[in-house]
Amino acid sequence: MDRHKYFSFKAVDFLLDEDFRRWMASGDHSGDSILTKQWEAWLLANPHKREEVEKARKLFRIMKFRNEIIDAGTVDREWAKLQESIGNFGSRGTADTLCADNDPGTHTIRRFSPFSQWRAGIAAAVAAIIILAGSGYYYFKEIKAPYEAITEHTAPKGQRLTLQLEDGTRVLLNAGSTISYPRNFKPERRELTLHGEAFFEVAPNPRSPFVITSGDVTTEVIGTSFGITAYPQKQVDVAVVTGKVKVYTDTEGSAPNEVFLTPNQMATFKEAGKPFLVSDFDRNKQLAWMSGVLYFDKADFPQVRTKLENWYGVTIVVDHGLELDDNLLLTGKYQDQPLEYVLDAYRYPDRFRYQIRNDTVTIFR
């Protein structure tokens, strides 16, 4: 690093500086790395710069961009397509018909409008959905169409993930949850599969209903906004925030089961063949996870376990010696609390003991 050039630097200048960026990109900010040593030494000599450097470090962390994930399947398919085009060289003009860089005359029609206008159009009517679907053996069973490329997003454990789909629908995925959908939605039906918990703001399109499958339960957006919640195993809850939705099951051998929900109503699905249970719901509870609140309402052990594993990014192991009652219920609301705090509340007064080692929590007698 050139030590003299920094005297007049502000945070933004550091942020754009090649040496600074190399330091940040190195990822190793422990005292052991040479870059860190150099910078720390420089900062000791120039303490008045520390504040600007700290700001720049924070800016560096925040200046990240949402990525469009392009999966290997797409690359394979596009490569095959290119090979085919090259094979067809004999029939002239293949290149021109695609993206007419060298023949603008044939492509004077503007095929699309700028995004800003388009988005203004949908902002007026946005549908919000919350879904929490169970851990499922059924996962992916609906999406096996052979040549349909599937896009899949999973929020890492301990983190939530915001996505925008090609139709403008926005999705907030809770930690450890996954959504998958065809790389290109069908024109007549936008289909999506959820495993876990998510909040959707669906871009309305009357010609193409938005349909979410979570286990046995299918949710279809009709009006403007709604929410869905489904717990582990087979239970699925659908909670409508605003607007109107249709929720139905269509399992073999069972009578069709269908309800329409309006705002503040929730449908609960327990098992195939039983009708949906419709009730009111508390928005602060259903949406708690979105504002970083871990909420339990008479949650049994399997539910607590799944939530804690996803929320804190740990694996919970139950020792053989411990016979844990599945109906050991937890009720509580935790914001910014360490895992130990929640576990201590759950085990109170002395239902089990636990040990946390790295990412594994062992629960024992």
Add this chain to the structure above:
Amino acid sequence: MKEPEKAGFLTAASDAAYDALWESFRQGDTEAFEDMFRQYYPVLLNYGMRITRNEAEAKDCVQSLFLQIWERRQFLGPTTSARNYLLASLRRSILKKIGGIRQVYTEDFPDFQAELSIETKLIQSQVEAENARLLKEAFDKLPARQKEAIFLRFYEDQDFDEIARIMNISTRAVYKLIYKGLDNLQSQLGKNNIDLAYLLVLLLIPVG
């Protein structure tokens, strides 16, 4: 812009500064061509979709780009970075397709789709979520080319000269775009009485 194929000096392929993969491809090596395709396809499509937002169109343009360079491989010059050559060419062809090259520098320049993704694990409260939203909104409101330059700098980690080549403007203009963009961000947030630095402190210092 100094385009490689117009450089007019089809010099030794062994020059270390030149992109080796590109050199093999120029000599008709189909495997190098495939490697190049597979290596840069995601970057190219990602960038293309930020300019057009129409995925099918972006895909067509990437297809067409590779088809053209394959057809014209004997006429292409060396380049120090195949990746940047491809990014620049793709940008040009998409803009041309969108509205004709003459519109590139007018207000018709299409929006550039780059959305800040703020690590949600850093957001601990409603206030912080609101601040994160304001920052994202402020970024969304930046002029397209400021967004594009900032994106290339931060996301693609290109240096100022490389950005200049990709965007077909001077290095000085790139500096201007980026600094203006960050200034704009600050003043947008200032309207909400939020200091960028203060906002970042709120957002990023872990609570507790």
